[in-house]
Amino acid sequence: MPVTLQDRLAKGLAGVFPENERPRIGVAVSGGGDSMALLDLLRVAGTELAVVSVNHGLRAEAAEEIALVAEYCARFGIGHEVLAWGWDGRGSVQTAARDGRRALISDWAKRRGIGHVALGHTADDQAETVLMRLGRGSGVDGLAAMAPILARDGIVWLRPLLDVRRAELRDHLRQAGLVWADDPSNEDPAYDRIKARRALEVLAPLGVSVERLTRTAEHMARARAALDYAERQLVAEAVTFDAGDVVIALAAFDAAPEELRTRVVARALNWVSGQVYKPRFDALQVALASDKTTALHGCLVIRKAQTLRITREWAAVAGVRCDITAAWDGRWRLDGPGQAGLEIAALGEAGIAECPDWRTTGRPRVSVLASPAVWLGARLVAAPLAGRAEGWTARIRAGRADFF
Numbered sequence: 117m118p119v120t121l122q123d124r125l126a127k128g129l130a131g132v133f134p135e136n137e138r139p140r141i142g143v144a145v146s147g148g149g150d151s152m153a154l155l156d157l158l159r160v161a162g163t164e165l166a167v168v169s170v171n172h173g174l175r176a177e178a179a180e181e182i183a184l185v186a187e188y189c190a191r192f193g194i195g196h197e198v199l200a201w202g203w204d205g206r207g208s209v210q211t212a213a214r215d216g217r218r219a220l221i222s223d224w225a226k227r228r229g230i231g232h233v234a235l236g237h238t239a240d241d242q243a244e245t246v247l248m249r250l251g252r253g254s255g256v257d258g259l260a261a262m263a264p265i266l267a268r269d270g271i272v273w274l275r276p277l278l279d280v281r282r283a284e285l286r287d288h289l290r291q292a293g294l295v296w297a298d299d300p301s302n303e304d305p306a307y308d309r310i311k312a313r314r315a316l317e318v319l320a321p322l323g324v325s326v327e328r329l330t331r332t333a334e335h336m337a338r339a340r341a342a343l344d345y346a347e348r349q350l351v352a353e354a355v356t357f358d359a360g361d362v363v364i365a366l367a368a369f370d371a372a373p374e375e376l377r378t379r380v381v382a383r384a385l386n387w388v389s390g391q392v393y394k395p396r397f398d399a400l401q402v403a404l405a406s407d408k409t410t411a412l413h414g415c416l417v418i419r420k421a422q423t424l425r426i427t428r429e430w431a432a433v434a435g436v437r438c439d440i441t442a443a444w445d446g447r448w449r450l451d452g453p454g455q456a457g458l459e460i461a462a463l464g465e466a467g468i469a470e471c472p473d474w475r476t477t478g479r480p481r482v483s484v485l486a487s488p489a490v491w492l493g494a495r496l497v498a499a500p501l502a503g504r505a506e507g508w509t510a511r512i513r514a515g516r517a518d519f520f
């Protein structure tokens with residue numbers, strides 16, 4: 117029996133939900149061919165759906181394209197919502213639109229109690245992504261390209277059509293007598309994605325194809341899973357958490373391969389700084405090779421005889437101030453005898469001068485300087501991580517639990 121698109125969709129969704137559970141899922145549909153086909157395939161499969169479209173307000177035709185989605189949903193009695201996005205003029209418009217769409221859709225899903233949202237990315241998108249990333253010199257993570265299942269922004273994103281060719285979805289739409297919109301920017305050679313599409317044709321004599329590049333992505337995803345596994349073992353062996361710092365025991369660390377060492381330190385830098393973007397690889401290599409303290413990614417990497425300590429850089433938090441009830445630097449909460457007007461700010465030079473016992477913490481001075489303290493205006497009230505608690509305690513997100 118031939119394998120149908122329905123079978124391949126089912127394969128793309130295999131294992132996402134427990135056997136007898138078929139919750140309502142969200143589908144992000146632009147009115148383009150890929151997501152319209154995804155919508156139709158999911159509906160025919162009997163999935164309970166809620167559909168969302170985002171109007172980026174960038175092209176006059178967007179409203180008409182979304183009207184196609186609305187018509188489809190009305191015809192089949194499926195709930196459909198349109199969310200509007202506006203550009204604040206910052207950064208690249210494409211990146212801002214994509215990030216904005218992601219945030220709007222995930223918020224929408226959470227509001228509606230929807231845990232999963234399906235996207236219409238195809239094998240062609242995946243292959244183009246691999247090629248673009250090759251062009252940027254990406255490593256294993258980048259070449260693993262788009263994940264079929266990804267928990268992010270508080271929901272799970274699904275890409276059940278990553279194995280299906282764009283042309284097959286167009287055929288499906290034609291056979292089903294459905295209309296879709298072709299976004300004219302999908303032909304604009306100014307975009308990297310379109311350049312990648314053309315490059316694929318040029319590289320065909322070398323044997324490069326969508327099938328082979330998607331296979332590369334799958335292979336890289338497996339390699340990444342193996343690296344994750346090894347990284348967790350190294351963390352279990354070598355990493356401890358000390359008042360918001362990450363401390364790496366060099367005995368176990370130095371014996372590990374370079375790829376694992378850089379991954380662990382990159383993760384530690386993100387955990388301490390709260391940044392989501394990874395530190396630059398070359399800067400990371402410099403920091404790891406140095407026997408001195410290095411500033412990187414809003415942190416200090418401090419090498420001692422037996423340990424590598426990653427601590428918050430005081431300069432990066434010197435201006436960070438918040439109300440006593442808020443999370444300071446995105447990760448610290450302070451509890452104690454409250455009074456009006458208290459704020460949290462870094463201890464800093466002014467504060468440490470008033471904490472004669474800071475050495476009892478056993479932590480380096482630079483780490484203590486960047487620790488959260490309670491202030492009333494310019495007066496230091498308490499410094500729970502610098503030996504001057506005054507009834508205050510400092511809490512941080514769980515260490516090992518959310519390191520990964």
Ligand SMILES: Nc1ncnc2c1ncn2[C@@H]1O[C@H](COP(=O)(O)OP(=O)(O)OP(=O)(O)O)[C@@H](O)[C@H]1O
Nearest residue numbers: 144145146148149150151152168169170235236237
């Ligand atoms: N404006 C939008 N509103 C809702 N979902 C969208 C929108 N744009 C993209 N998506 C979702 O993200 C997926 C990938 O979008 P992208 O623009 O990269 O691909 P595309 O090839 O243009 O897809 P499509 O043909 O479905 O628009 C789409 O398949 C769809 O699920």
